[in-house]
Each structure stands twice: as structure tokens, then as C-alpha cells.
Amino acid sequence: MTVRHRRTTALDAVDLDFGPGVHGLLGPNGAGKTSLIRVLATVSAPAAGRVEMLGSDLGRHRERSAVRRELGYLPQEFGYYPGFTVREFVAYVAWLKEVPAAVTPAAVERAVARVGLTDRIDAKVKTLSGGMIRRVGIAQAIVNDPRVLLLDEPTAGLDPEQRVEFRALLRDLGKAATVIVSTHLVEDVAAACTDVTLIEAGRVAYRGTPQSLAALGADGHEADGNATERGYTAALRGHRAGTPTEAGR
Incomplete structure (x- = not known):
């Protein structure tokens, strides 16, 4: 698919497929990661090409509406209602996703527990720290047990301990769903993802x-970062030089 923003081409004839598991999207700022996530989340449409998800064509309104019920999405800029409690906000998103009313209370409590906020479930969102608000964002994204989960910079604002817990959650979610994580943190991809796409x-x-x-960075020096970070740099340099690595072809 191709995505354009006015005169700028954000994605240029990108051809990708994702199955179950946790998939990492890496790349410099402005590389096109968020543009890809937004198209997959049905927030925007490509200028050219076809996008298929869960056997449905996202270019068709009826099929796109059905797919949205199976999606979970955390955008990079997460909007919320500060006067709502955590419970109220996650329940509201569950209603938007047409989660049956009979199971919504349990679904909300389960989602909030998975992000470690059970003790703050009845606190107003405006009273929470930035890291906690980010965890509320993850909770609303998983409240409907999505078959496809899209996360744009999900660990922004999380402390190191919370990031470790989040990686474990990702691995668990990836057992039954397709999880796509856009991030600039190479260590998150190395710890939690089954594969990585560098844009x-x-x-x-x-x-x-x-x-x-x-492995691309295995021959570097420790002072230059860990092997995955060095491999990331090597892959970028190869692409810019027009000599992509074998795995990147």
C-alpha cells in the first residue's frame, strides 16, 4: 500500500503480512510507522493498494465496520475523559466496541488487572500519573479481547519495572492474537517480539x-550498545546505501 500526507509519501508501496504473535515495528521518527498503524486501525485510508484484515477488505465500509469490533488500538497521542474513573472510561470503550453489557463489568476488571491498576480502578483518570494513564490506554485497547491489537509507542511514560511487566503481557497476548507494536525502543522489540520490521x-x-x-551487530563493540541496537543501525545503513541485508530483502 501507499500512504500520502498531502505532497509527502509516508509509505511507498509497502507489502507486509502479519499472523498471530507479537510483531515489532522499528524505525526512525518520521519513517512511516504511525502511518501504517493508523491505516491498520482504520483511522486513515491508503492512497493506493489494498488492505485485508481478518479476511475482510478494509476498503469496504461494511467489512471495515465488522473488523473494528475485533480491533484494539492505542494511538501515540491517547485521548481520554479526565473526569471519568478508570472503570467508567474502560467500560465506555467496551460499549463503543459493542462488548455485550452482560460481560462488560468482568471484561473491564480483567483488562484493568492485566495492566496492574486494580487498586486505582475507581480513581478519576485526571488524578493518575502519566505512566498510569498510559496503562489505562492499554487496558481500553484490550478490553474486548481483540484478535488484532495495534499499539503505537505503548511503553512511553512507563518506568523500567512496568516495561518488563508490559513485555510479559505482550507475549501472553500474542499467543491468541496478532499484536503489532510500533516503537523506537529496540530493547522492547528484542524482549517481546516474534519478528521485527524496520521501516x-x-x-x-x-x-x-x-x-x-x-546477529547483524554481533561483531560490534559493547560500547556501541547491545547487539540488537548495533544490528538496527547496520540494517539502516545498508538500506540507505542500497545494499540491504539478506534478511531485509
Whole structure:
């Protein structure tokens, strides 16, 4: 697919497929990661190409509406109602996603528990710290047990302990769903993802496992970061030079 923002091409004839598991999207700022997530979340449409999800064509209104019930989405800029409690806000999103009323209370409590906010479930969102609000965002994204979960910079604002817990949650969610995580944190991808796609200037620069990405940086010096970070840099340099790595072809 191709995505354009006015005269700028954000994604240039990108051809990708994702199955069950946790998939990491890496790339510099402005590479096109958020544009891809927004198209998959049905927030925006591509200028050219076809997007299919769960066997449905997102270009068709009726099919797109059905897919939305199976989606979970946390945007990079997460909007919320500050006067709502955590319970009220997550329940509101469950209603928007047409979660049956009979199971909504249990679904809300389960989602909030999975992000470690049970003790703040009846607190107003405006009283929470930035990291807690980000966890509320993750809770609303998973309240409907989505078959496809899209997360844009989900660990922004989380402390190191919370990030470790979040990675464990990702691995658990990836057992039964397709989870796509856009991030600039290489260590999150290395710890939680089954594969990684590196996007540079709107094109796919590399695709492979975190282990194969780390192998690209295995001969570097520790002072230059860990092997995965060095592999990320090597893959970017190869793409910019027009000599992509074998895994990125």
C-alpha cells in the first residue's frame, strides 16, 4: 500500500503480512510507522493498494465496520475523559466496541488487572500519573479481547519495572492474537517480539527475527550498545546505501 500526507509519501508501496504473535515495528521518527498503524486501525485510508484484515477488505465500509469490533488500538497521542474513573472510561470503550453489557463489568476488571491498576480502578483518570494513564490506554485497547491489537509507542511514560511487566503481557497476548507494536525502543522489540520490521523513509528496510537482527551487530563493540541496537543501525545503513541485508530483502 501507499500512504500520502498531502505532497509527502509516508509509505511507498509497502507489502507486509502479519499472523498471530507479537510483531515489532522499528524505525526512525518520521519513517512511516504511525502511518501504517493508523491505516491498520482504520483511522486513515491508503492512497493506493489494498488492505485485508481478518479476511475482510478494509476498503469496504461494511467489512471495515465488522473488523473494528475485533480491533484494539492505542494511538501515540491517547485521548481520554479526565473526569471519568478508570472503570467508567474502560467500560465506555467496551460499549463503543459493542462488548455485550452482560460481560462488560468482568471484561473491564480483567483488562484493568492485566495492566496492574486494580487498586486505582475507581480513581478519576485526571488524578493518575502519566505512566498510569498510559496503562489505562492499554487496558481500553484490550478490553474486548481483540484478535488484532495495534499499539503505537505503548511503553512511553512507563518506568523500567512496568516495561518488563508490559513485555510479559505482550507475549501472553500474542499467543491468541496478532499484536503489532510500533516503537523506537529496540530493547522492547528484542524482549517481546516474534519478528521485527524496520521501516525507513516509507519503505521496508529489514524484516526478520530479533535474533537475526542482533546477529547483524554481533561483531560490534559493547560500547556501541547491545547487539540488537548495533544490528538496527547496520540494517539502516545498508538500506540507505542500497545494499540491504539478506534478511531485509
